[in-house]
Amino acid sequence: MSAATIAATAAVTATATIAATAATTATTANAATAVTPRATFAYLLRLGDLSLVLAQRLGEWVGHSPALEEDLGVANIALDLIGQARMLLSYAGEVEGRGHGEDEIAFLREHGEYLNATLAEQPNGDFGQTIVRQVLIDAFQLELYERLAASADERLANIAAKTVKETRYHLRYSAGWLVRLGDGTAESHARVQSALERLWPLTAELFAADTVDRAMTDLRVAPPLEQVRSAWSARIDAILAEATLERPRDQSYAWFGKRGQHSEHLGYLLAEMQYMQRTYPGARW
Amino acid sequence: MTPAQAVAASQARERIDAAATREALAWRVLATVEDPEIPALSVVDLGVIRHVRTDAEGTLDIGLTPTYSGCPATEVIRHSIEQALDEAQAGPWRITHLLAPAWTSDWISEEGRRKLAAYGIVPPAKSVATPRQLTHPDRPMACPRCESVNTERLSEFGSTPCKALYRCRDCLEPFEYFKCI
Numbered sequence: 001m002s003a004a005t006i007a008a009t010a011a012v013t014a015t016a017t018i019a020a021t022a023a024t025t026a027t028t029a030n031a032a033t034a035v036t037p038r039a040t041f042a043y044l045l046r047l048g049d050l051s052l053v054l055a056q057r058l059g060e061w062v063g064h065s066p067a068l069e070e071d072l073g074v075a076n077i078a079l080d081l082i083g084q085a086r087m088l089l090s091y092a093g094e095v096e097g098r099g100h101g102e103d104e105i106a107f108l109r110e111h112g113e114y115l116n117a118t119l120a121e122q123p124n125g126d127f128g129q130t131i132v133r134q135v136l137i138d139a140f141q142l143e144l145y146e147r148l149a150a151s152a153d154e155r156l157a158n159i160a161a162k163t164v165k166e167t168r169y170h171l172r173y174s175a176g177w178l179v180r181l182g183d184g185t186a187e188s189h190a191r192v193q194s195a196l197e198r199l200w201p202l203t204a205e206l207f208a209a210d211t212v213d214r215a216m217t218d219l220r221v222a223p224p225l226e227q228v229r230s231a232w233s234a235r236i237d238a239i240l241a242e243a244t245l246e247r248p249r250d251q252s253y254a255w256f257g258k259r260g261q262h263s264e265h266l267g268y269l270l271a272e273m274q275y276m277q278r279t280y281p282g283a284r285w
Numbered sequence: 286m287t288p289a290q291a292v293a294a295s296q297a298r299e300r301i302d303a304a305a306t307r308e309a310l311a312w313r314v315l316a317t318v319e320d321p322e323i324p325a326l327s328v329v330d331l332g333v334i335r336h337v338r339t340d341a342e343g344t345l346d347i348g349l350t351p352t353y354s355g356c357p358a359t360e361v362i363r364h365s366i367e368q369a370l371d372e373a374q375a376g377p378w379r380i381t382h383l384l385a386p387a388w389t390s391d392w393i394s395e396e397g398r399r400k401l402a403a404y405g406i407v408p409p410a411k412s413v414a415t416p417r418q419l420t421h422p423d424r425p426m427a428c429p430r431c432e433s434v435n436t437e438r439l440s441e442f443g444s445t446p447c448k449a450l451y452r453c454r455d456c457l458e459p460f461e462y463f464k465c466i
Contacts, residue, residue: 069440069450076442083355087384158385162354165387165466173441 039215040153041095042115043222045105046212046258048088049116052106053266054137055081056273057124066127073173074130080166087159103284107277111260111267118257119202121266128188129195131177135239136199138171140206143231147223156221175239182243193245200248205256207232212258304339307376311337311345314373321361322445325404328362332392335383345370345378350388353446353466390447390465401463405429406448409465428453429460436460 058078065071090102119137124130145167148160181188207229209217216222240247255263276283286294315334320326328334335348347366351359363380370378390409393401398408407429425434433455440450448461 072444072450073440073442076446079355079357079446080353081355083351083353087354158387162384162387166353169441169464169466176441
């Protein structure tokens, strides 16, 4: 097996095992302990990969932003996200128990082993589209991490308590820009409204609870996603109202990145992100 | 107290005294370690040193916490601390990386706040940030040079993760604000 076949395998096998255990209501202690690390591993990858992949996207703006302040803004957000990804992926490596450190997990997995939601890997587009993507994810991370700070998993709770402070700033920045662009000129309004319509269908995945999410909720590791959804929804509605933008209608969606089924955009992103580690295996700064 | 007990008690006292001396030395050494991005502040002023203790084996344990989770200065700070302790011959020591409780700008010392202001960076608002504080407009920010409150925020983020960028509309100078988290 490759250095990190883990993710997809873990997600799939955990899913299968959990489904099986749930079906036979007689959950033995052994089955529970066998399932938990795999589901926890997959869950941690989902959290860590969301931050990692989004950070990689934001990094593409460095040197290309509309203004120096925005260059600093997106770079700082990316930096926080990488810090969060490091904590989460290091922890994931420990839970996996195969001696993989943060770098191996971050850089040496295959396409289908990344478990970030598909929204994070969407191209930057214009600055408006980047901001729309950022608002949608910042608000999700804020509502999620506020609740994860009370997780039954102490290590995750500590990471969340640290993360949530940073995420508040991210949302303040991104929402501030969305309001300026939405309630700006006819051109800026039209652009962010169209980006919102393009990206909106991908938000459904964030809240579509599957067996991994449910296992985490049952163990009180993670909050129920319906709870996160309604809080997110209220927050997004308030921002959109201020930005004079219209909330798109919910639609069906095709992608399921958090189970390793990604859009075509992730491969290109990974090719760039993994280049150094693949060319110079084990390279360190 | 038997003579043996008296000897043991005095040895214990000596160990405690020696530990206290080494801990005090460590604090003095740490107070000379600069934050690489805001050299006006020491790591002690910044509040990232959470404890200095001596364990049963006589090893100094230094609790270090990051300001922001992705702050690149964290590793530089760690190296600077290691170097300073070695140079001071502080004896056996180790650094323990702490995540909880999460660092807050409230941990910047009073002296640190004075040093920040003198350096031209507005110190963070006091009291732990609440979500309400963060989603509502800031208090008017006074320019550290001319004290005018006729200022504007240019960016939520500045040259380092911990600062935001402002400009004074009266003296026209840009300045930084150490964010409250």
